[in-house]
Amino acid sequence: RKGRSPEEVVRRYVKKVRTPPDQDCIICMEPLGGPSGYVDPQEGPSSRADAVGQLVQCGHLHHLHCLVALYNTSHKDGSLQCPTCKTVYGVKTGNQPAGKMQFHVIPHSLPGHPDSKTIRIIYTICSGIQGPEDLNPGKPFTARGFPRHCYLPDTQKGRQVLGLLLVAWERRLIFSVGKSSMDGEDDTVVWNQVHHKTEFGSNLTGHGYPDPGHLDAITDQLRALGVAPDDTP
Ligand code: APR
Ligand code: ZN
Numbered sequence: 001r002k003g004r005s006p007e008e009v010v011r012r013y014v015k016k017v018r019t020p021p022d023q024d025c026i027i028c029m030e031p032l033g034g035p036s037g038y039v040d041p042q043e044g045p046s047s048r049a050d051a052v053g054q055l056v057q058c059g060h061l062h063h064l065h066c067l068v069a070l071y072n073t074s075h076k077d078g079s080l081q082c083p084t085c086k087t088v089y090g091v092k093t094g095n096q097p098a099g100k101m102q103f104h105v106i107p108h109s110l111p112g113h114p115d116s117k118t119i120r121i122i123y124t125i126c127s128g129i130q131g132p133e134d135l136n137p138g139k140p141f142t143a144r145g146f147p148r149h150c151y152l153p154d155t156q157k158g159r160q161v162l163g164l165l166l167v168a169w170e171r172r173l174i175f176s177v178g179k180s181s182m183d184g185e186d187d188t189v190v191w192n193q194v195h196h197k198t199e200f201g202s203n204l205t206g207h208g209y210p211d212p213g214h215l216d217a218i219t220d221q222l223r224a225l226g227v228a229p230d231d232t233p
Contacts, residue, residue, distance in 0.1 A: 118151055
């Protein structure tokens with residue numbers, strides 16, 4: 001995967017389109033029939049600036065140059081996410097710092113799940129120095145509120161979500177390093193788009209139970225990061 005150029009990565013996930021429809025590229029907002037707004041003017045007029053690619057799975061159309069520009073702003077891990085519908089091509093990874101994910105079953109029920117026990121997940125991350133994928137490489141980051149405890153019902157669906165969370169953890173997608181919206185602190189470890197339940201018997205923060213939609217919602221949030229239950233039967 002390393003050593004593959006951005007153009008090569010993008011080309012794996014698209015088919016060329018000869019006659020693009022009369023619509024705009026949502027990356028550069030320019031018509032698909034004309035050149036990409038992201039072609040470096042110093043490159044001079046390029047015959048390939050108006051090349052259009054169709055993403056193979058979701059079918060969305062963008063300028064090839066725009067997709068390459070988009071890829072260049074990412075972690076460049078060999079994966080590409082459709083900017084129109086968020087379909088992930090390849091395996092998306094994140095910038096979650098090193099740490100530990102543990103889980104066990106506790107013999108108590110969550111509000112709304114009276115007939116099941118509970119899975120408790122414990123995430124541990126320590127402060128450190130930001131790496132090359134982070135916003136400020138070389139700068140320290142803080143890690144507040146760890147270990148963080150989270151809860152799932154110990155049901156078939158809850159166990160399936162746990163499996164997806166383990167995959168997301170391996171791909172470094174559960175947390176990221178950035179700005180906390182909670183207190184505005186920069187360069188700190190924050191939740192990354194997957195809404196965990198951090199309250200057990202109450203719901204004072206809104207991150208507690210009961211919440212009948214929780215397992216479906218978190219499954220959707222994981223899918224948006226490219227982590228999905230195997231679709232094959
Ligand atoms: N529990 C679970 N999720 C939360 C919580 C919480 N107590 N507070 C915020 N979130 C969600 C938010 O809804 C948002 O979508 O995390 C996302 C990122 O919000 P930030 O405030 O930037 O998150 P972060 O700084 O990581 O954490 C806020 O969460 O687990 C607690 O101890 C942690 O108090 C801290 C809080
Ligand atoms: Zn798409």
